[in-house]
Amino acid sequence: MIRFEQVSKVYPGSKQALQKVSFHLEQGQMAFLTGHSGAGKSTLLKLITAMERPSAGQVWVAGQDISRLPRTKVPALRRQMGVIFQDHKLLMDRSVFDNVALPLVIEGYAMSDIRRRVSAALDKVGLLEKATALPIALSGGEQQRVGIARAVVNKPAILIADEPTGNLDPMLSLEIFKLFEEFNRVGVAVLIASHDLSLIAKLHHQRFVLNQGLLSCEQGAADAD
Amino acid sequence: MQTNRAKVAWPVRFAMYWVRHVQQCISSLGELWRTPGSSLLTMAVLGVCLSLPASFYLAMKNLSSLTAYWQSETQLTVYLSQNIDQLQLQAMQKQLELRDEVASLSHISKEQGLAEFEQSSGFDDVLALLPDNPLPDVLVLQLNEAYRNADAAKRLQQELRGMDQIERVSLDVEWLSRLNSLSNMASQMASLLVLLLLAAVVLIVSNTLRLGILSRRSEIEVMKLVGATDGFIRRPFLYIGFWYGVIGGLLAWVLCNVLLLWSEYALQQLGVLYQYQVQLLGLDINEFVGLMVMACGMSLLASSFSVQRHIKEIEPS
Numbered sequence: 183m184i185r186f187e188q189v190s191k192v193y194p195g196s197k198q199a200l201q202k203v204s205f206h207l208e209q210g211q212m213a214f215l216t217g218h219s220g221a222g223k224s225t226l227l228k229l230i231t232a233m234e235r236p237s238a239g240q241v242w243v244a245g246q247d248i249s250r251l252p253r254t255k256v257p258a259l260r261r262q263m264g265v266i267f268q269d270h271k272l273l274m275d276r277s278v279f280d281n282v283a284l285p286l287v288i289e290g291y292a293m294s295d296i297r298r299r300v301s302a303a304l305d306k307v308g309l310l311e312k313a314t315a316l317p318i319a320l321s322g323g324e325q326q327r328v329g330i331a332r333a334v335v336n337k338p339a340i341l342i343a344d345e346p347t348g349n350l351d352p353m354l355s356l357e358i359f360k361l362f363e364e365f366n367r368v369g370v371a372v373l374i375a376s377h378d379l380s381l382i383a384k385l386h387h388q389r390f391v392l393n394q395g396l397l398s399c400e401q402g403a404a405d406a407d
Numbered sequence: 408m409q410t411n412r413a414k415v416a417w418p419v420r421f422a423m424y425w426v427r428h429v430q431q432c433i434s435s436l437g438e439l440w441r442t443p444g445s446s447l448l449t450m451a452v453l454g455v456c457l458s459l460p461a462s463f464y465l466a467m468k469n470l471s472s473l474t475a476y477w478q479s480e481t482q483l484t485v486y487l488s489q490n491i492d493q494l495q496l497q498a499m500q501k502q503l504e505l506r507d508e509v510a511s512l513s514h515i516s517k518e519q520g521l522a523e524f525e526q527s528s529g530f531d532d533v534l535a536l537l538p539d540n541p542l543p544d545v546l547v548l549q550l551n552e553a554y555r556n557a558d559a560a561k562r563l564q565q566e567l568r569g570m571d572q573i574e575r576v577s578l579d580v581e582w583l584s585r586l587n588s589l590s591n592m593a594s595q596m597a598s599l600l601v602l603l604l605l606a607a608v609v610l611i612v613s614n615t616l617r618l619g620i621l622s623r624r625s626e627i628e629v630m631k632l633v634g635a636t637d638g639f640i641r642r643p644f645l646y647i648g649f650w651y652g653v654i655g656g657l658l659a660w661v662l663c664n665v666l667l668l669w670s671e672y673a674l675q676q677l678g679v680l681y682q683y684q685v686q687l688l689g690l691d692i693n694e695f696v697g698l699m700v701m702a703c704g705m706s707l708l709a710s711s712f713s714v715q716r717h718i719k720e721i722e723p724s
Binding site: 231233254257258259260261265267271272273284285287288289290291292293332 | 415419420422423424426427625626628629630631632633634635636639722723724
């Protein structure tokens, strides 16, 4: 589903962020991406969502080489995946419902479809009764769950999360990870960047560790490609 | 891999595309309503900027209708020599009537002229003392439409002057030609000003939209992150530009009419003195549509430039 081949990324005027990184996240697989701050986690995720382009190597997403994807094809790529951000990236002046509906609106779903799917997604994250609230009125955990609902409302085959539990207490964090496992169980490939090692240790999934731009695989090596 | 194209059938996609258009059209109007301060100011500036070219246009239109009216009265008065006889007179009449320039010709005979003069001047006693009629035969030439301008009339005047049996040819177009060249100059200055004002419209709209885009930077980033195309993000801003044009155009029209009424009133005061009924021409329906099309067109053009550039610049990071 996501395949890196000898991918390097150099930001102008700084050291190498990624060095010849190769890995393969298969369809329906769930994996964690760990490493200390500045190890290149965010860079790696940005390469998957085409927010950055690799300096060398190839990035394959859903069978498509996106390392030199033209600008105009980027929106279509992003619609194939759900992305969850540490800072949620919600539209603060729109209701929870409108936030979750955004990907569907962009893709041109009919109104009745949108209502049905948004309700289903909000129900899944347990926020159905908050549909008309503004994100500002929600707690941090609730806002993160709105972000998750928005990421899955489109039923993407890939789910990417960047520090989804960064600001949450351990209880809430575990809850959110359990939610990701649920999505994984229905066949969604999930890649979660996190530095919450104690939590990751509780869940038995493939782990990619980034250190100084170098990637190594740990635990569950049998699942690895 | 399931592609996105397959997720929504194209008829639904197509229908929803237009539904979104209408929604965005209306919601961008709501957006203007929510930020009345800046949008009202922008629309007011647009209105003023557009009202000036429109007023220039009206001024030129009224002036040219006035000169056309005066020019329509362009006529040559030909005074024949005293010693012309009836046959020569008829020949002359024929000859002039056959000319291209001449639309119609009327003859005021010596006797008619005298009678009119007696009536209007009240000098009948004095005139009775004269041994014979001192007045010449007069031919009044109405010019053809194509020759009703100062240059052509003058050329004809020169030509007739050279003819035998013609004493004098009078034509009062000197001031008309001056007025013409003055109004030509004025219209050239006005078109320069109009260009500058239209440039101002473009700059104002694009700058307002630039600020609007920058203030919604984070929103645009989020939309891009969830897969919105540039076109999708651009649309609300283009509609805002469109509404700027519509409302600015309407405002310009109102201002123009206020200006028109005002100057009509002022001219009426003047007209009373000259016993002249002043009736200024306003914008007719075609010109109103033209104004609106221009306002919307300029505004849309400006916004599409600005929006295209600035939305491309914003990339999530």
